[in-house]
Amino acid sequence: MIFAGSGYDAALLPRYxxxxxxxxxxxxxxxxLARAGLAEAFPVGPGSWPWPTFAVNxxxxxxxxxxxTRLQERLPTSAYKRPFLGTGVCGALTTFSTVQLELYKMxxxxxxxxxxxxxxxxxxxxxxxxxxxxxMVRRVRRIV
Amino acid sequence: MxxxxxxxxxxxxxxxxxxxxxxxGLVSERLTAGAFPWGTLMVNxxxxxxxxxxxxxxxxxxxxxxxxxxxxxxxxxLSTWMLETHRLGQDDQxxxxxxxxxxxxxxxxxxxxxxxxxxxxx
Numbered sequence: 001m002i003f004a005g006s007g008y009d010a011a012l013l014p015r016y017x018x019x020x021x022x023x024x025x026x027x028x029x030x031x032x033l034a035r036a037g038l039a040e041a042f043p044v045g046p047g048s049w050p051w052p053t054f055a056v057n058x059x060x061x062x063x064x065x066x067x068x069t070r071l072q073e074r075l076p077t078s079a080y081k082r083p084f085l086g087t088g089v090c091g092a093l094t095t096f097s098t099v100q101l102e103l104y105k106m107x108x109x110x111x112x113x114x115x116x117x118x119x120x121x122x123x124x125x126x127x128x129x130x131x132x133x134x135x136m137v138r139r140v141r142r143i144v
Numbered sequence: 145m146x147x148x149x150x151x152x153x154x155x156x157x158x159x160x161x162x163x164x165x166x167x168x169g170l171v172s173e174r175l176t177a178g179a180f181p182w183g184t185l186m187v188n189x190x191x192x193x194x195x196x197x198x199x200x201x202x203x204x205x206x207x208x209x210x211x212x213x214x215x216x217x218x219x220x221x222l223s224t225w226m227l228e229t230h231r232l233g234q235d236d237q238x239x240x241x242x243x244x245x246x247x248x249x250x251x252x253x254x255x256x257x258x259x260x261x262x263x264x265x266x
Binding site for chain 2: 016
């Protein structure tokens, strides 16, 4: 970590760069508000497709693939862009635990077809989103 | 939903993201076998178990929004899980990619169900 031990004598989390933590925290606020806002605006029961969770996961996976590839392979290293955009915004916008809870509730109420479809679609589409965003950034790099 | 609740959603979401970063770092430091993303796996498993516990203990409404959706939702992540699976695949570590994908999913579901059972028993 670049700034660790550079005079920042924080009693709390002394091993960490406080500005990096602040970047992650700020990004986490943005991601969580967007995800929770959608979830509250469009409540979904166990009998229907969880569109809010599905949407944030796909969008967040695409964004992470885009940002990480771009920051690692195309732009000069930036100390705080990845913590803010990647770990913070995309990490908090997407969620694993809620997907598992949604699957649990579907199975609990014997909706096996819905659970199977939702699980498969989440995995396949979010993977394709990461792969697509990565390929997109790399293609631009080859042209330039 | 009051402004204060949304303020808390934001702050807890930020805290969830920072917790993920810290736990990921601590786990990755200790488990360095291959390039396997143990940190994200542990974050997602523990978050799923805790969310199962909350729901099993019949936490609902605003309390579930704050502790579950905001905090644990931000703590766990799907995008990093997918990115790491994709990168493992690109590095020709297809077994690792497959294990990360299926393992997280299956054990994550088990962790949530176990947490749910514990929460319900409390």
